Amino acid sequence: MMKYYKKFLRNKDGIISIEFAACFFIFSILVFIIYDIYSSIMLQSRLERVNYAVAAIFRERSSIYPIIDDTQSGNSVHSLCRVNGHACFNSYELFNDGQIEQLQSLASSLLDRPVAIKVDALFILQDANYPKDLTRALLLNINGEFCPEGACNGGINNYFNSLPSMTDNSTSSVTNYSKLVPYVPRMYDANSGLSGRWIPLYRVSMCVVNEESLYLKWINSNRHTDQVFPNLCSNSVVLSRCNDIFDADSTACPIYLR
Numbered sequence: 001m002m003k004y005y006k007k008f009l010r011n012k013d014g015i016i017s018i019e020f021a022a023c024f025f026i027f028s029i030l031v032f033i034i035y036d037i038y039s040s041i042m043l044q045s046r047l048e049r050v051n052y053a054v055a056a057i058f059r060e061r062s063s064i065y066p067i068i069d070d071t072q073s074g075n076s077v078h079s080l081c082r083v084n085g086h087a088c089f090n091s092y093e094l095f096n097d098g099q100i101e102q103l104q105s106l107a108s109s110l111l112d113r114p115v116a117i118k119v120d121a122l123f124i125l126q127d128a129n130y131p132k133d134l135t136r137a138l139l140l141n142i143n144g145e146f147c148p149e150g151a152c153n154g155g156i157n158n159y160f161n162s163l164p165s166m167t168d169n170s171t172s173s174v175t176n177y178s179k180l181v182p183y184v185p186r187m188y189d190a191n192s193g194l195s196g197r198w199i200p201l202y203r204v205s206m207c208v209v210n211e212e213s214l215y216l217k218w219i220n221s222n223r224h225t226d227q228v229f230p231n232l233c234s235n236s237v238v239l240s241r242c243n244d245i246f247d248a249d250s251t252a253c254p255i256y257l258r
Contacts, residue, residue: 040210040232047208048234050110054103055204055236058119061092062242067252068094078142080123080256092252093200093240095119097144104146107206116152118145118205122166122177124198125258131194132183138258139167139178155231156207163205163235177201180237189255197255205235 057064070079070088077096081088100119107115120143127136145160164175181201188195210232242253 043208043210044232044234046111047206047232048236050107050115051204051206051234052236053110054107054117054206055202055238057106058095058099058103058202058204059238059241061095061240062252065092065095065099067092068096070094078121078144080125080140080142087257089254089256090252091254092242093121093123094142095121095144097146100144100146103204104148108148111208113208113211114148116145116147116156116160116207118160118163119143120163120166120203120205122181122201122203123256124178124181124200125256126194126198128192128194128257131196131255134169134178134183134198137198139169141166152207156233159207159231159233160205163203166201166203177203177237181239186255192255192257194255200240200256201237202240203235203237205233207231207233 067090068077068079069090070077070081071090077094079088079094100117103119104115104117107117120141123140123142124134125138125140127133130136147156164177166177169176169178181198183196183198185196208231240253
């Protein structure tokens with residue numbers, strides 16, 4: 001065995017064999033590939049954990065954020081009032097650009113890298129005469145995103161734009177988000193005459209540039225932000241959790257009527 005090993009490493013003139021050089025090159029390539037795959041998987045796993053944690057914080061709106069008066073909404077508030085002909089609300093469940101920026105800052109600090117974030121919300125404006133009938137309700141989507149300088153590129157924007165619509169409730173739709181929304185009872189609401197509502201649904205999406213990959217650093221040595229390949233993305237879907245849902249005198253978690 002030792003005799004064969006020495007023969008493999010050297011030829012009769014004592015020169016390192018071509019076979020050893022080839023094997024060493026292949027081994028190096030394998031290590032390189034394994035490292036890149038491992039680093040990308042670990043970063044994707046961290047991104048998904050952070051995404052879920054941030055989405056879980058965002059859903060606890062009534063404990064963290066103030067009530068937003070939809071009637072006084074400005075350009076920075078993502079509200080239901082923007083749809084002509086529909087009522088405005090005072091609600092914990094509406095959000096503004098400042099809150100999205102706070103989520104982005106939290107996610108970036110947890111991942112220690114710039115994060116691009118987008119929040120979509122599905123609100124179901126129910127019919128007062130048929131409050132439990134989803135087919136008679138009006139599905140509205142409000143959204144906002146925050147991309148720090150250098151964090152967004154063509155690939156990230158393409159991912160955000162490729163996400164399925166939250167208001168598509170057709171039977172042929174692959175993702176029907178309205179099926180995830182429960183109708184829950186609450187104390188009788190004197191204003192609407194109803195005692196139940198559909199819970200708003202949030203989708204929190206995040207993307208980062210995969211700067212862990214040696215291969216991506218090599219092909220993108222100038223760090224062009226229009227590269228599509230280096231992106232890692234994740235999204236989480238959560239229901240709003242409102243502490244005042246059973247409070248008959250509270251309008252902070254309203255019944256949304258069309």
